[in-house]
Amino acid sequence: MSTDLAKAYEPKDVETRWYTYWTENNVFAASDAPDDTRPTYVLPMPPPNVTGSLHMGHALFCTIEDILSRYHRMTGHNTLWQPGTDHAGIATQLVVERLLQREGTSRHDLGREKFIERVWQWRVQAGDRILEQQRVLGVSADWSRSKFTMDPDLSRAVSEAFVRLHREGLIYRDTRLIYWDCEARTVLSNLEVENEPANGELFEFAYPLEDGTGEIVVATTRPETMLGDTAVAIHPDDERYKALHGKRVRHPFVDRLIPIITDAELVDPKFGTGAVKVTPAHDFNDFATGKRHKLEEISILNPDGTINAIGGDFAGMDRFAARKAVKKALDEKGLARGTKPHQLVLPRSERNNSIVEPMISTQWFVRTAPLAEPALAAVREGKTRIIPEEWSKTYEHWMSNILDWCISRQLWWGHRIPAFHCSGCAHITVTTDESPKACETCGSTDIHQDEDVLDTWFSSALWPFSTLGWPNDTLALKRFYPASDLETGYDILFFWVARMMMMGIHFMGEPPFKRILLHGLVVDETGEKMSKVKGNVIDPLDLIHGATFEQVVEKALPGAPLQEALKKFKKAYPSTAQMGEGFAAYGADALRFTLATYSPQAKRIPLSPKKIEGNRNFCNKIWNATRFALTYLEGARVGATAPPATLLANRWILSRLSAVAAASRTGIDDFRLDDASLGLYHFFWGELCDWFLELTKPVFADRTSAAAIETRDVLAYTLEAALRLLHPFVPFITEELWHRLPRPESPPLSLGLAHFPDDTVAPRDAAAERDMAVVQAIIGAARSVRSEHEVHPGAEVPLTLRTDDAELRALLTSQSVAIRTLVKSAGDPTIGPREAERPRGAVMSVAAGVEVLVALVGLVEGHKEAARIEREIKKAEKDIAALEKKLALPSFADKAPPEVVAESHAQLTALRDKRAGLEHARKIAAELD
Template sequence: MHETGAELDKQFDPQACESRWYRQWEARGYFAPQGAGAPYCIMLPPPNVTGTLHMGHAFQDTLMDTLTRYHRMAGDRTLWQPGTDHAGIATQMVVERQLEAGGQSRHDLGRANFVQRVWQWRAESGGTIVRQMRRLGASCDWSRERFTLDEPLSRAVTEVFVRLYEEGLIYRGKRLVNWDPVLRTAVSDLEVLSEEEDGFLWHLRYPLADGSGHLVVATTRPETLLGDAAVAVHPEDERYCHLIGRQVKLPLTGREIPIIADDYVDPAFGTGCVKITPAHDFNDYAVGQRHHLPLINVFTEDAHLNDNAPADYRGLDRFEVRQRIVADLEAQGLLEKIAPHKLMVPRGDRSKAVIEPYLTDQWYVKIQPLAEPAIRAVEDGRIRFVPENWSKTYFDWMHRIEDWCISRQLWWGHQIPAWYGPDGQVFVARHEDEAQARAAAHYGTPVPLERDHDVLDTWFSSALWPFTTLGWPEDTPELRTFYPTSVLVTGFDIIFFWVARMIMMGLKFTGEVPFREVYIHGLVRDAEGQKMSKSKGNVLDPIDLIDGIELESLVQKRTSNMMNPQAAGKIEKATRKEFPDGIPAFGADALRFTFASLATQGRDIKFDLNRIEGYRNFCNKLWNASRYVLMQLPAGEDVNAGAAELSLVDRWIISRLQETEATVREAFDGYRFSDAANALYQFIWGDYCDWYIELTKPVLTGDFSPELQRGARRTLVRVLEASLRLLHPIMPFITEEIWQKVAGPAGKQGDTIMLAPYPMPDATRIDRDAAAETEWLMACVRAVRTIRGEMDIAPGRPLDLLLQGGGELDRARVERHRPWLERLARLQSITWLAPDAAPPPAALELVGELKLMVPLAGLIDVGAEQARIDKEVNRVQADLARVEGKLANPSFVDRAPAEIVAKERAKAEELRQALEELTAQRQRLQALA
């Protein structure tokens, strides 16, 4: 596959190579486990089949792919196991909306036809996110792609359910759940979003049953009054102690309910009297259990009032009933007052409906027996969290864990393997024939059975992901090889809902932990640190960053689904201001490197387009350097043949390469992606491109021996080739494109950089002496360049350099490296002054004890330069005064967002430093006047 001797195009075009290389990698089977090395396995957290790639996915997938490519190149037998989740609620909603658009409902189709319709949608539209992952470069073994509703995985889910039921760890019970009245199903805590909203606190009078007065109860939900079972006060609240045990008349119902004492009540909130509605509030449910109160459910599945409510309210929506009840209480003189009140309102993340605590029959996992082994697995180190502090979060939740509601009132998903006899007797079985056999044995004769209509929570099948994707319950080669997996890469927000449950289920059904390490990464935020959301209009699409997007298309994308025209207008205005020319194409490599460079352990990342633009420039820098290197290789000559001599700078860059290899390997092994990225950037851009390539030019173009020139060419191409392999896990596309041209000249074999060995540092090639001397040489060049910059001398103008001081080593080094100093510092002469000689007016820089001076006579107009600096000083002083005035204003500091205040303080510090530098330049010029 190598194109030995071929040149690179003048410019790097990511769109021209990314899709081409990805197709070749996948077609040639490079993503499958290779060789006989140690097993290394990562499980892709299965994205929803309805999903599209967002910035969080792209960030996480970049980290997983970087680890996968690194371990594959390091010789491990590496598997990145992909797949998608059937996403019960989300997927069912997508298809139901399609049906609604055609005037149908799922009930018109019936369950079997509706499920078939969802499968059809999945086949046509359900692969978007995996196609987008390919655009990012994800090297999953797609030949092993799994879906949580695949037949083998479905059988495994049923097997787990049946075994847990037979052990008494799954049961059916009537409990409170989060209920979505629009979707008409229970939902998990993760699917409930609570945000602060403006509401009211209604103060209601509950008359004492004996007519001696009343209690005032404060509530945010008057509609649940009809289900009240008690009024609670704090046992030590002196205002109400004498009433404990007495009865009140529940308004509008005619029922009498007791006054009870419970520590749950906060005497300082409201009136200190709390209505207790055990069937419609989670805290009230707990109080009701302690005091043996009745559970009175007054709602239907769609949050209308049921037959337990008085006749006047039955069939009405809960919020209409709220208005009716308030009006009726006011008419009866039982409304004390209404006060504005901010409260947290739970809404379904899919339907946006207010979630209702609802009493219903559901299936549960008895969790405590599963939690205890999972706690021990982290305590004894079989599983390690990175960063370690997340283990505390894990322990905190695991020690407070409650039984898990696993049933959902949907049609799309794993239907619960339970059948009911005519009298309600339940038969849990692996399939209907097994259920029929058990029913016949129970009743003594075959009877008709009805299957449970509910499906399992999608987190149930996801909890089995690490072992079911590898073939469990069968004893497959993949299961024996790759389980336990190596690391789980995930966000902190699903430690409870997914990570902990995988640990519990993995230990229960395999006897082993599902993974050895859990790497927890932060969230991707915008450049200001704000959470990305459609309502804020600050969402970035990773595919747009890769391929680019025109302004009008970007505006359309950000505003198309917004219901509020005013909000849409604000987002359109902000988008046009921020992206007047749209978003340019940065390519996948630049995006990936940006993510890696920002991935500091455990912290949220602020994604700034300036960073990705900088790393696109990094791609161009690497491309242009590679073109230059290839152009230095004589046509038809093998630079690896023949005698070669390594110069000082050759030995230095080889030494730096060994150090960088060690740093990058250590960083990847420790999940310090930002350290790896920064080390690669500093070495490739700084050491190799900016310095080493320039340091080789005097050898390649000067009067040096063929052996030294061959050594320079050999080192140029070999270090470049190793650098490409070092960089490949983060930047796969550009490295493959260049490596195909470079590998042959570097003496490397193989069809792809993906399977080339990852560079291993060789400590014997670290040359401290060469490093010290080269650092001295670079310091001298930097010193002259600093003088040019500070004195505003044209970069190409030849300079006279005066040297004074230093020691014999400095003198020897100057003579050895005179060609490099003259070329890189653009010098026309180098002159040593006697130690006691008075130098002419000159700009001075020090390298150790060595003085480097550039005489300025005739180079600059001192007066004009002073005037320029004075003008700049005035501008900086004015800016500083303005910023300091802001910071001195208590109103600004107290009221402005903390990040704005911090930004102003940073700006003030930058201006102070700029003023110091200008003052120093002015003083140096003063000496020349």
């Protein structure tokens, strides 16, 4: 046992040292040993993008999952927290392409093979930076099993899954309308598109009728798409256009006649002009209309978002430049009919925020309906639970209305589609063979592999079993599939979670998880989503290691003037106004504990830096409490069970230890980490430090007494168990302190491998808790009198306790030393029946059925006390008068809700009681001089 603790906790001195110790001693490793019969706990980590760096969302999921993993390790589970990174197809390719652009070249200049080599070079240089940052947070994943979605074994699993699904008819190739990202030059799935409300305009223009007899006016928010129009639609029942049924209009810019069609599904005759331009190749509603009417599908865009040759004079223009040019040209032809403001929705790429375009394209798709039904059944039947339960309804709705999944991407970085096109017969050979020699249909050797790669989410959908060796029948797969829990943000329920459910059941025959735990979104202190546009981003490492506000806002709002950035940042985080010049080095534990105190099930988690500062103080409290306790623990022995206890305080703290252990387990098991963490906070700071440690001080005055020896052993046992309870939440400081405490014989290498306490850690003692509550109430009442009357902290006060209950008097007598010490009374309190004489100048309070009288003679100046009381009486009378007036108003008494009226009456009663007490105190004040 070491007692040489520094006066204050310095996280930087502790965190790196212990993380190195944990990894060197394989504390986080799951076991593959055939004879390991422990129950398993498996948690697949959502693989962060290899391009990424730590942000507050990562800090949240790392904290939550680390608590779950450490807890289950301590409860005797063979725990696998499976780490890894995702190759992030679009994001990574964009990063490397921008690097090439700075060098004056491009991927097309390099060619596919050289470009892929360059991406791998970047991958080696960049390394797994985010995984290193996760270590700073204390992430206890089994790093020896870390996977990358482009590892050879995972690539083989992806190829195998694609081939099997294709053979089963669940993957097919088709030409459809898709979302196209013009910046990344690839298709996106509908889930990768975020619809953003925006202010726009509705531009109206006229199509002249073919016969020259008039015109029909249409409206659009994207005028450039009229270059691809192949119809004008009207409602069949619209009387205004009855004469135009079957007629055609002439396109003003290209040699094309466009039919006027009737369509009740597309057209709302009450909206706009009641006539709608139809562009099947660039609008999802128009695409469906085109299929119904067998319209031509004319694409007007190149992959980079410029107008193609079909656009005639507008060819080569960027789509947004073409929008202006088309409007101008229509105006010059006398066909423009004005604009009006219009609220619209802009589809943006979730990857790069660029506006995406609906386009006709030939792509690979997964037929999802057959896969979704078993995934739906798994949740309906309770094989997989979603927590919070409310997300089950969202999952049900989405999976019941699921669209086929577009899985091909026009990128070079990623898993290339294992399909080979025959130049002879046009057959597509789908195979796991990386270099097939010939077409499987005609035998031609003139075959070439599909140019596209798979959607990143396709490989991620296999994560729960591909990381365990599938398609091989490995021991790891048998032991660790299915996972116990999946914990992730609700925002990727469909991107990732639903797809893992579909793939897991399809390939493994059972759901990949028993529970799906969904956490909310970390937002700023005012509830706004974090973004660099708003300047409210916080780097978790700045909170851990410390940073000035200037350094923080340089990351939050890069390139902005300092004062502007600071103003935005402090508006987003009002509590920072009380925090000086920046963030101190709060350490990983303080950040983790703060994140754990928010309900993980809340949709929005408003981060407060001030709260992190408060939890740094909590870490200091843990440190200083242990430092204090160590001075008294020499010779203490900690056994496997609680030491015998006879003293009330000792029985009480052991009982409270049992209660908090049970509550902690329940909180973690039920995914209510906030309940568990706040319960531990209250126990350690409120009960162990503020009460028990204070109660031990008079006992330790004679360290050789039987009471001191009992108290020493109880303190050692309770503190050691408390550190075990706290460890999943604050692993660094608890590991450091645990190694300095008396511990049971043959302790494990790490606190992380010690037993997590349950309610058997100590006997629950209802009588001790009841009696201690009385003592606490009396001490609290006496302290309140001292505080209210501004008695000097160093002064001792005469204390009298009166009750007619003989048992209570006996209890108070037995606890007189504790009461005297914590109240700071002048000698032991006088204890007697209620008829006992009231001491001169004594203020009385009643607590737990006991009259608590604190004599203030000589401690408070009577005239000053009388003046203070008069001010309080006047304020109380003013408040009473206001409430009486309010309650006398018929408009309030008759019309206000009954509960509001009742609350007002209760407030009035309380104020009258307060006035009566003050009037009594005024009489006592006269006795003080």
